[in-house]
Amino acid sequence: MSDLMHRLKALAVLQAVLETGSFSQAAQRLFITQSAVSQHVKQLEAALGPLFVRGPRQLTPTPLAEGLRPYLSQGFAQLQAGWQQAQGRQDNQVVTITVLPSFASCWLFPRLPSFNRCCPDVELRLSVSDQVQDLAAGGLDLAIRFGPGHYPGLLVERLMGDALFPVAAPSLLASQGTPASPADLAAHLLLQDNSPPAMNWPGWLAQAGQADLPVRYGMMVSDAGQLLGMAQAGLGIALARRSLLGTSLADGRLIRLFDSELASPFSYFLVQRPQSAGRPAVGRFVRWLQQEIRQPGSCGAS
Known part of the structure; x- marks a missing residue:
């Protein structure tokens, strides 16, 4: 236990790197230097083994780091909740949410200025993770999940469905030609994620x-x-989820190739702990989220 306590700061740094996806962004979040982040991670790697595969433009967590991720998120969330309780204050204006990295970066983050204008007094605390977190154990109010919708013991509301279709960059099509039919995809490199x-x-x-x-x-x-x-x-050519494209089609960063689209068997669901559903701050975020899906850019949080 003494060794673990000695490494708490380094573990907090590791959690920040896993959530942000980079040393520099973790440094900004923690208000320390990028060099300090690197040193903390190296200390943990000396004790545990490699935590990241470092590429020229990408930082990829190893299976060891991914295995630690849910424990770090839940552990520090519980510490935060315990600290607040020990201080004798209930922060009713804080809403804690766990959300997938893809949905956070492509859908939620670009819309948060709208929420800040609607509810400037509500503080959102986001846990960005591709792990399904236990809301109660992690001290979390809400989750936005992409899946089949079966989440026992929680309040579940379907937010929206999704569909997939091929997209490509204008530069790729200019150099390799635009496929005229799906059969022409055989001449192109296809990109994929790890979806089923x-x-x-x-x-x-x-x-x-x-x-x-x-x-x-x-x-x-x-x-x-x-x-x-x-x-x-x-x-290459990617099979994109419509929900994540944002303005990339309208502003020409990506071009849709065919009319045919594949309906996703999964949908986005809002999942709540029953204990959190009655909190006014949680209700304001939920109403804003529902309104943003129905009518983007409007304010429905009052």
Whole structure:
């Protein structure tokens, strides 16, 4: 236990790196230098083994780091809740939420200025993770989950469905040509995330009548939001989720290739702890979220 206590600060740094995806962003969040972040991670790696695969532009957590992620998120959330309780104050204006990295970066973050204008007195605390977190154990009020919708013991509301279709960067199409039909995809490199086949290229190709098309798969990434970044960089053609595209089609960063789209078997769900549902601050965020889905840009949090 003494060794663990000695490493609490380094573990807090590791959690920040896992949540932000980079040393520099973790440093900004913690108000320390990037060099200090690197030193803390190196100390943990000396004791445990490699925690990240460091690429020129990407930091990829190893299975060891991914295994630690849910324990860190839940552990520090419980510490925070315990500290607040020990101080004898109930912060009724704080709403704690866990959300997928792809949904956070592509859908939620660009819309949060609207929430801040509607509810400037409500503080959101976001746990960005691709792990399904225990809301009670983590001291969390809400979760926005992408899945089948079965979450026992919690209040569940379907927010919206989704659909998938191929997209590519204008630069890629200019250099390699625009495929005129789904069969032409055989001449292109296809990018994919780790979604199941039913909501990935095999599902879309089957629907387009090209189930046996010999295709070349390029890189695979675990985060659907990062998949769009790879497509924008011209690395290949991606099968994109409509919910995550934002303005990238309207402003020309990506181009949709075909009319055919694959309905996702999963939907976005708002999941609440029953104990949190009656809190006014939680209710204000929920109403804003519902209104933002129905009518983007309006304020429905009052």
